[in-house]
Each structure stands twice: as structure tokens, then as C-alpha cells.
Amino acid sequence: MTTNSARPRGRPRRFNPEEGVAIDQRLFHARGYDAASVADLTEALGINPPSFYAAFGSKAGLYARVLDRYSCAGAIPLSEILRPNRPVAECLAALLEAAARNYAADPAAAGCLTLEGTRCNDPEARDAARAMDRAAIDTIRRFIAARHPEEADQVTNYIETTMAGLSAKARSGHGLDRLLATARLAGLILAQALRV
Amino acid sequence: MTTNSARPRGRPRRFNPEEGVAIDQRLFHARGYDAASVADLTEALGINPPSFYAAFGSKAGLYARVLDRYSCAGAIPLSEILRPNRPVAECLAALLEAAARNYAADPAAAGCLTLEGTRCNDPEARDAARAMDRAAIDTIRRFIAARHPEEADQVTNYIETTMAGLSAKARSGHGLDRLLATARLAGLILAQALRV
DNA sequence: CGCTATTTGTAGTCATCGATACAAAATGCC
DNA sequence: GGCATTTTGTATCGATGACTACAAATAGCG
Numbered sequence: 001m002t003t004n005s006a007r008p009r010g011r012p013r014r015f016n017p018e019e020g021v022a023i024d025q026r027l028f029h030a031r032g033y034d035a036a037s038v039a040d041l042t043e044a045l046g047i048n049p050p051s052f053y054a055a056f057g058s059k060a061g062l063y064a065r066v067l068d069r070y071s072c073a074g075a076i077p078l079s080e081i082l083r084p085n086r087p088v089a090e091c092l093a094a095l096l097e098a099a100a101r102n103y104a105a106d107p108a109a110a111g112c113l114t115l116e117g118t119r120c121n122d123p124e125a126r127d128a129a130r131a132m133d134r135a136a137i138d139t140i141r142r143f144i145a146a147r148h149p150e151e152a153d154q155v156t157n158y159i160e161t162t163m164a165g166l167s168a169k170a171r172s173g174h175g176l177d178r179l180l181a182t183a184r185l186a187g188l189i190l191a192q193a194l195r196v
Numbered sequence: 197m198t199t200n201s202a203r204p205r206g207r208p209r210r211f212n213p214e215e216g217v218a219i220d221q222r223l224f225h226a227r228g229y230d231a232a233s234v235a236d237l238t239e240a241l242g243i244n245p246p247s248f249y250a251a252f253g254s255k256a257g258l259y260a261r262v263l264d265r266y267s268c269a270g271a272i273p274l275s276e277i278l279r280p281n282r283p284v285a286e287c288l289a290a291l292l293e294a295a296a297r298n299y300a301a302d303p304a305a306a307g308c309l310t311l312e313g314t315r316c317n318d319p320e321a322r323d324a325a326r327a328m329d330r331a332a333i334d335t336i337r338r339f340i341a342a343r344h345p346e347e348a349d350q351v352t353n354y355i356e357t358t359m360a361g362l363s364a365k366a367r368s369g370h371g372l373d374r375l376l377a378t379a380r381l382a383g384l385i386l387a388q389a390l391r392v
Numbered sequence: 393c394g395c396t397a398t399t400t401g402t403a404g405t406c407a408t409c410g411a412t413a414c415a416a417a418a419t420g421c422c
Numbered sequence: 423g424g425c426a427t428t429t430t431g432t433a434t435c436g437a438t439g440a441c442t443a444c445a446a447a448t449a450g451c452g
Contacts, residue, residue, distance in 0.1 A: 007449075007450075008397080008398075008449090008450085009396070009397040009398060009449070009450055009451080010396080010397040010398020010399060010448070010449060010450080011397080011398050011399040011400065011447060011448040011449055012398085012399075012448070012449060013398090013399065013400090014399080014400075032317070034230060034317055035317045037438080037439070037440085038439080038440055038441075039438085039439085039440095047400090048400070048401055048402080049440085049441070049442080050399080050400070050401075050402095050441095050442075050443095051399070051400065051401090052441095053440095053441065053442075054398085054399070054400095058440080058441080059440070059441090115364075118368060119315070119364070119367065119368075121228070121230055121231045130368075154377050154378075154381065155381075157365075157370070157374050157377060157378045158377075158378050158381045158382065160365065161358070161361040161362060161364075161365045161370075161375075161378045161382075162357070162358065162361055162382075163361070164360070164361040164364040164365055164368075165357040165358055165359070165360040165361025165362075165364065166357060166361075168311075168315070168357075168360040168361065168363075168364055169353075169356065169357045169360055171315065172314060172315075172326075172360075174353070174357075178353050179357075181350050181353060181354075182350075182353045182354050182357045185350065185351075185354045185385060185389060186354065186357075186358075186382070186385070188385050188388065189381060189382070189384050189385045192384065193381060203419075203420075204419090204420085204427085204428075205419070205420055205421080205426075205427045205428060206418075206419060206420080206426085206427040206428020206429060207417065207418040207419055207427080207428050207429040207430065208418070208419060208428085208429075209428090209429065209430090210429080210430075233408080233409070233410085234409080234410055234411075235408085235409085235410095243430090244430070244431055244432080245410085245411070245412080246411095246412075246413095246429080246430070246431075246432095247429070247430065247431090248411095249410090249411065249412075250428090250429070250430095254410080254411080255410065255411090
């Protein structure tokens with residue numbers, strides 16, 4: 001067995017890539033994928049382009065890691081909100097409220113990182129964001145279909161559209177109060193739609 | 197009085213700027229402001245950059261003319277939908293339905309040109325789109341406030357958020373059927389919200 | 393101390409962005 | 423015809439985009 005030294009062979013890194021992902025996550029969230037340039041991303045990390053590309057491969061590569069991190073740190077915790085032992089309409093109303101709170105939590109990085117990412121102009125980054133978005137939507141649809149199979153498609157469409165609207169309005173300056181009021185109003189229809 | 201000749205003095209134009217605005221309107225709508233390059237815009241018109249800048253001043257200048265044209269040709273006809281002699285909730289439900297139809301009308305240029313324009317990365321174009329958006333929102337708010345002053349702000353927020361969501365989802369591929377179903381579901385809450 | 397491996401900083405690459413300089417071309421006016 | 427005026431096409435401009443070639447620097451290993 002070879003020695004498993006704590007430090008690898010060559011010159012040591014002067015920055016921590018994991019911390020870099022966290023820092024640039026905020027930058028991507030604040031400015032959007034297109035408007036966050038590699039020059040911005042490297043400057044925020046205090047490194048030069050070669051270190052950036054050695055660590056992350058490409059701008060889109062870093063963005064993929066940011067999206068992964070976002071699902072664990074920053075995104076709405078779907079599994080905590082969509083509980084199998086609670087009425088579906090109640091869960092979905094809570095989801096919309098959580099979206100309002102989440103999207104308004106940081107005014108400098110408003111809206112949903114993933115949802116906004118699905119609208120950028122880079123095909124690779126856009127596809128990565130869309131894949132993440134689809135996964136979240138499928139989770140919601142399956143949660144609804146488990147108890148309301150007939151209404152699952154329609155209500156899922158309504159939820160994702162409302163969340164997209166909340167994210168868009170958060171980015172255009174709507175604060176917590178307005179988002180929350182809208183989310184609650186939007187949530188009122190769910191009980192009817194699910195025939196509770 | 198000087199002679200008002202039909203044709204001005206110098207070399208005649210080989211293209212019609214008004215037609216150019218109409219053609220590039222579709223291009224802006226299809227790709228978004230940022231992704232539609234001046235090279236694209238001039239090629240679509242069959243002209244070279246100098247003719248483009250002589251006629252429109254700048255890319256953002258053309259976009260301002262496109263937004264103006266959109267309000268007359270392409271956008272939702274607010275004045276036809278928000279009728280003072282019809283119940284407010286009914287008008288707003290019709291507005292959401294019109295939005296669904298309008299945003300899905302041309303799959304290659306989905307969503308609302310103005311709403312999508314408010315999210316671009318060029319400050320000048322973004323401000324122009326935001327001004328147009330604010331004007332539309334104010335029209336809606338005043339229409340509601342005329343008969344439901346207490347609920348005007350909240351319901352206006354709900355309407356603009358829902359329309360932003362519909363536009364976003366139209367661009368992400370939702371067809372007429374899904375948008376319409378969502379718009380109708382969203383419209384159901386209006387009667388309750390306005391205490392009719 | 394060499395030797396290898398890896399990261400670093402400098403200084404670029406090439407493509408594309410929006411926007412222009414300039415002279416030839418095409419018209420009206422006299 | 424000759425001049426003034428305006429648009430045209432060609433061929434760029436400088437700035438910025440993502441990305442890299444290359445050699446000096448810094449470590450472990452023998």
C-alpha cells in the first residue's frame with residue numbers, strides 16, 4: 001500500500017475550491033449566469049484564470065457544481081415541506097410560502113438560482129439548470145399524484161408557474177411582504193383544486 | 197413655402213425602417229434582447245451596420261421602437277379586456293386567459309416581449325422595458341382600484357406575478373393547453389379575493 | 393541535492409460584442 | 423453638368439467574452 005499523505009505532490013493550492021463554489025454561488029445568484037463573467041468569478045475568489053480552469057474546468061462546469069451545492073444550501077427543502085402525512089393542499093400552500101420567503105431572503109441575490117438559470121443564454125448552463133428544475137418539478141408532481149392522481153398534472157403546472165412568477169418578481173424588486181401576500185393568495189385555490 | 201418633395205435629397209434608402217422594426221421585433225421576441233446581436237438584427241434586415249445605426253441610433257434605440265410597436269401590435273389589448281361595465285374579477289380572469297393565449301400564440305417567440313425584456317442585462321434596454329411594464333401594471337391597478345380600492349394592491353401583485361409566471365413558462369416550453377389551464381385555475385381565486 | 397508533480401502568475405489567444413471611419417454610389421436641386 | 427446631400431458597402435475599431443501557453447514557484451520523494 002502506498003503512503004496516503006495528507007498533501008498531494010506538487011505546489012499547494014492557495015485557495016479552497018469548495019469555498020470557491022460557495023462564494024461564486026452567491027455571485028451567480030446575484031447577477032445571473034450570463035452577467036457573471038469569468039473575470040468576476042476569479043476576482044471574487046482572489047485567483048487567476050488558470051487556477052480557475054484547473055479547479056473547475058469551465059464556467060459552466062463551476063455552475064454545475066454551484067447548482068449541486070444550491071440544492072443542499074440555498075434551495076427550498078422540498079422533503080421537509082412535502083410530508084406524506086399532511087394534507088397535500090396544505091403542503092403545497094406551505095411550499096409557495098416557503099418560495100416567497102426563500103426568494104426574498106437575500107435581496108442582493110433574489111429569486112431562485114435554478115429557475116433563473118433555466119433562462120440564461122448559455123446552452124450548457126441552461127441545460128444543467130433545466131435538469132435540476134425538472135427534478136424538482138417531478139418531485140412535486142409525484143408527491144401530488146400519490147394522493148390526487150387526477151389533478152397532479154394541472155396542479156403541478158399551477159405550482160411551477162406560480163413559483164416562476166414569484167422568482168421573477170423577487171428579482172424585479174418585490175419584497176417579502178408582497179411575495180408572501182401573493183403566495184398566500186395563490187395557495188387559497190389549492191384546496192378547491194384538490195377537492196378537499 | 198419650400199417644396200415638400202416626396203423624396204428627400206440624397207441617396208435613397210434600400211430598406212424601410214418601419215418594416216425593419218417589425219422584422220427585428222420578432223427577432224428580439226424570439227431570442228431575447230441579449231441574445232439578439234446587432235449582426236443578427238442587421239442580417240435579418242438585409243443591411244449593413246452603418247445603415248442600422250443611421251436608422252435606429254443604437255441597438256437599445258431600436259429596442260425602444262420595438263417596444264412601442266409591441267404595445268400596438270403583439271401585446272395584450274388591455275383596454276379591450278378591462279371594461280368598466282363588467283365585473284372586475286371577470287375582466288381579470290379574462291386578462292389571465294388572454295395572457296395564456298398571447299404568450300403561446302407564436303411558439304418561436306413565446307412569452308411577453310416586455311416582461312422578458314425587463315430581465316435582460318443591458319441597463320438601457322431593461323429600463324425601457326421596465327417603464328413599459330410599469331405602465332401596464334398601473335393601468336391594471338387603477339382599473340381594480342376604481343371599484344375595489346382596498347384590494348387593488350394585493351390583487352395587482354397577484355396578477356402581475358401570475359402573468360410573469362405564464363410568460364416564463366411559455367418560454368420554457370409550456371403550450372397553450374397548459375398555460376390556459378393554469379391561467380383559469382389562477383383566475384378562480386379572483387372572485388373570492390374581490391369579495392364578489 | 394536533484395527529480396517529479398502540481399499550482400501559480402503573466403501575458404497572452406481568438407471570437408464576438410456594439411459601434412464607426414471613410415469613400416464610393418445615388419439621388420434632388422440649380 | 424455640377425454641387426449638395428444622404429445612404430451605401432467595406433473594413434475596420436476598442437472593449438470584453440471565455441479560455442490557455444508557458445515558465446517560474448513550491449511542494450513531496452528518493
